[in-house]
Amino acid sequence: MPDPGDWERKKARRKGKATTPAPASTAPAATPITVPAQTAGANPWETAAATLKAQQQTPSPAPTPSAPASRSEPAAPWSTVDEKSSTAALRKLGRGVLWGVVGLAVITGVRSWIIPNDSDAPAPVAPKAAPAYPSDAAQAAAARFARAYLTWDEEDPDARAAALAALLPADSDTDMGWDGRGRQDVLTVQPGAVTATTQGQARVRVDVLIHTTEDEGTPAKGKKKATPAKTADRWIGLDVPVVRTAAGVVVTGSPGMVGLPAHGPKLPDLKTPDTDAAFAQQTEGTVKAFFKAYAGGDTAAVTAPGATIAPVPEGMTLVAVTSWAADAGTGDDRTGAARVMWKVGQAQIEQSYEVELTRVASADAERWQVVDVHGGAA
Known part of the structure; x- marks a missing residue:
């Protein structure tokens, strides 16, 4: 036989679907369940059903939350102080400077602060070169001097002195070692290398072609006339000392005769052109x-x-x-x-x-x- 409780539960569910009770705003007090006393001759199934129905319709008492134990709040360990306007301004300024430095680092790169770029370094200042020696003026002065110095005639010694005086500093010795004898002419002069030394001085090489008259021969025994004088043409080298002055280049003193090389320098290896x-x-x-x-x-x-x-x-x-x-x-x-x-x-x-x-x-x-x-x- 079916359980009388099952029948009552089904009946209660049907009634719950038809009518939904509004929720109570407050929890009702607990109501004791009264179980009807079973009378003589009553149906036991109906009595059990009535008891179960009464249990289901009676709501369970809502648990009453226990009130928390009251306790006093502890006092705060600090006190609030108003910030001065100057302090706030300084703080804002510091933040602005910090963000400016960060932005500059992003633009220029932090590496350039630690290792400077070589291209940004100033170029080294080249030493100022000394002015070039006036070689053309030195060659011209030495060539004129060589012609005057190597030209002499014992019959006209003053001509050589006058030519040298025009090229030498004032009060210079215009004889320059010549003993006043003989005759010699200069056919051509060729100025060469200029070698600068110190204190604005230089040495100029001049090649000179001279025509020299040799001594006349003595009369042969039994003859009245002497043999004619011999002449000779030859190249000689002359090193002429000069110095640079504000007015130009001038010869400083007596030159020296030097020999000429027997042959020229060795040629470099020159490429011979191909032929057709x-x-x-x-x-x-x-x-x-x-x-x-x-x-x-x-x-x-x-x-x-x-x-x-x-x-x-x-x-x-x-x-x-x-x-x-x-x-x-x-x-x-x-x-x-x-x-x-x-x-x-x-x-x-x-x-x-x-x-x-x-x-x-x-x-x-x-x-x-x-x-x-x-x-x-x-």
């Missing part, structure tokens, strides 16, 4: 015709249009073009080296030339012609 044998053969006739006209004094017919080449001096006769070698290359302008034998007086001498050619084209022909020539081909 086919082009040399093609233009050999052009080059020979040019040198023939070059010696004859009329080059207009064998030179390129617009070119002007002066003829060789008179007294030179063409013997032959001994060689012609064209440099390797391409284009309308080419060069080459020619060796030419000339007759000068009773002698013959071979010389070298650099010849420049250009291609000249017309409506019906094309040919190579000389546009320029230089002595001393490399």
